[in-house]
Amino acid sequence: MDEETLEQVRSIVASIPPGRVLSYGDIAEIAGIRSPRLVGRIMAEDSADLPWHRVLRSNGTIAEHLRSRQLELLRAEGVLADGARINMREYRWDG
């Protein structure tokens, strides 16, 4: 695992403002890496100190083992779900 990309990904996630979200693919693109899965892996390893709940799938859905917790955290900062789906066009962070 490349230490630099790891730090890069982490800093991008850390910079997402409250009430906004990014997809794994968005972060991969910004970080200049080819695989969104790598972003997911990095998040899975250790994201406790990051606003990890602001990262979700490109279509606005969330992996099921995180779904209820994540939707709750998002709701607390004004990101409302239409059922199990977040409207990305509305909440995606432009930077």
Added chain:
DNA sequence: CCGCTGACTGCGG
């Protein structure tokens, strides 16, 4: 080296 797995994605049927 091979195959499988996952906080993923876009395209096609």
Added chain:
DNA sequence: ACCGCAGCCAGCG
């Protein structure tokens, strides 16, 4: 809306 599939990177057996 629901599949499946190819591409993707890294770790594990």
